[in-house]
Each structure stands twice: as structure tokens, then as C-alpha cells.
Amino acid sequence: MKLVVLLLAVLVTTTFSCKKSDDAVPAATTAAIDVKTVMPVGSWSVGTLRQRTEDKSSSFKNISFVFSADGSVTATDNGKTTKGTWVYSPAVTYYGGNGLASITLSMGTSKPFDMLSGTWNLNSASTSSNLLLDYKEPAEDEHLSFVKL
Numbered sequence: 296m297k298l299v300v301l302l303l304a305v306l307v308t309t310t311f312s313c314k315k316s317d318d319a320v321p322a323a324t325t326a327a328i329d330v331k332t333v334m335p336v337g338s339w340s341v342g343t344l345r346q347r348t349e350d351k352s353s354s355f356k357n358i359s360f361v362f363s364a365d366g367s368v369t370a371t372d373n374g375k376t377t378k379g380t381w382v383y384s385p386a387v388t389y390y391g392g393n394g395l396a397s398i399t400l401s402m403g404t405s406k407p408f409d410m411l412s413g414t415w416n417l418n419s420a421s422t423s424s425n426l427l428l429d430y431k432e433p434a435e436d437e438h439l440s441f442v443k444l
Contacts, residue, residue, distance in 0.1 A: 328422065328426075330426070334426070335362050335363055337443055339443055340441070340444055341358065341440070341441060342425065342440035342441065343439065344410060344411075344437075345436075346410070346437045347436045351410060354406075354407035357373060358370050358371065358372045359371050362381055368381045370408065377403065377405065379403060380400075381398055382398070383398055396416070397416050400414075415428035416431055423443070424442065426440060426441040
């Protein structure tokens with residue numbers, strides 16, 4: 296009888312203590328690069344702009360971007376310039392949660408620049424030559440990358 300109780304206790308313990316979690320671990324989205332010093336150096340181009348399953352990158356094929364330390368950004372397409380602004384917001388931790396570093400772009404309402412305007416969260420896979428951004432609303436499934444020229 297003691298053997299049956301012991302085997303039952305071992306069986307119950309191993310069954311419930313080794314359960315794997317069904318919860319997916321979210322990817323870290325805080326970048327290790329210093330965006331305020333990386334962005335204002337050199338020119339950038341849009342590497343990719345994906346909205347759900349649509350690739351919108353070709354809209355920015357010949358456009359170069361220069362981000363200035365004063366928060367201005369100038370886009371140049373064959374001599375034609377479009378001006379806008381950019382603001383970097385570092386990650387802020389509050390109430391035990393992790394905030395996300397972000398960049399807010401304001402490029403106006405003219406096409407194709409209106410697709411870039413908004414707040415973009417900085418992806419952890421970003422490097423000093425390839426800035427990866429995810430739109431602040433995950434349900435929108437929009438992803439943008441700037442590549443240093």
C-alpha cells in the first residue's frame with residue numbers, strides 16, 4: 296500500500312511539475328544602439344516598408360534621407376526635397392513593465408511620405424547601419440527599415 300501511494304505521489308509530481316508553458320515569449324524590442332548619435336550621421340534610404348503582406352519599398356526607391364541632430368529630416372528625390380521632423384524617445388520602464396524606445400516621424404501628408412509618418416518602435420535587431428522599426432500598433436503589422444548609404 297505504501298508503495299502504491301509513493302508511486303502515485305511521484306507520478307502526480309512529475310506530471311504537473313514539468314508542464315511546458317504555452318505562452319510565447321515576446322521578442323525584446325529595446326535596441327542597444329544610440330539612435331541620437333547614429334541617425335544624424337550620413338544619409339539613409341528606406342530598405343523596406345511592409346504593410347501586412349504588401350511591400351511598399353519601391354515607393355522610396357531613389358529617395359535619400361538626412362536626419363539632423365536638431366530633429367529635422369530632409370528627404371531628397373532627384374533634387375526635389377521634402378522636409379519633416381523626427382523625435383527619438385528612449386525606453387521608459389514604468390509599473391514593472393518595459394517601455395519601448397521609439398522614433399516619431401512627421402513627413403507631411405504628401406505621397407509617399409505619409410506612409411512614414413507616425414510613431415515607430417525600435418526593434419532590438421537594429422544596428423548602426425540598419426535601423427529596424429515596427430509600427431507602434433502591433434495589429435497594423437507594419438515594418439520599416441532605414442539603411443545607411
